[in-house]
Amino acid sequence: MRNIRILYVCTEDEIKKVEDIATNVWNEHYISIIEKEQIEYMVSKFQSRDAIKRQIKNDGYKYCILNFKGSNVGYIAFKKEGNQIYxxxxxVEKEYRNNGIAEIAIKHLLHICDRDGLEKIWLNVNKKNCKSIEIYEKMGFVKTAEKVTNIGSGYIMDDYIMEKAV
Incomplete structure (x- = not known):
């Protein structure tokens, strides 16, 4: 798909774009899954500019903006962990879903795995996030475990672990 570009995040302006997309997507998509207060907490803790900068600088994460037909419509964040990618x-913003953007993002990660000799991609996804689970399964991910994580302030993440072998 020529209309989709993956742009690595390097500048303050790009980090701000990711933060804006995160705020939009989380408030649109997750409102039917978790409470508004938890959305605000999680965006602030994990997707604010400071959190993104910290993840890039200290934790080894790579952030990429997903650009579709010249518009920044989504993003991915990932890091290598041993012989795999997390x-x-x-x-992806709601109005741009179903355009193959997520599939291109996964293909990008598969390319990295192939290039670097990595064995799998893994992720965690909220157990109530049925739409995303369905999409991941269509792309070859399988549920391998369940995990409950205390993220502070009385909130938890109740997730499936999903993996895709390369």
């Missing part, structure tokens, strides 16, 4: 974030 896909931490894959979000």
């Amino acid at each position: 896909l931490s974030k894959l979000y």
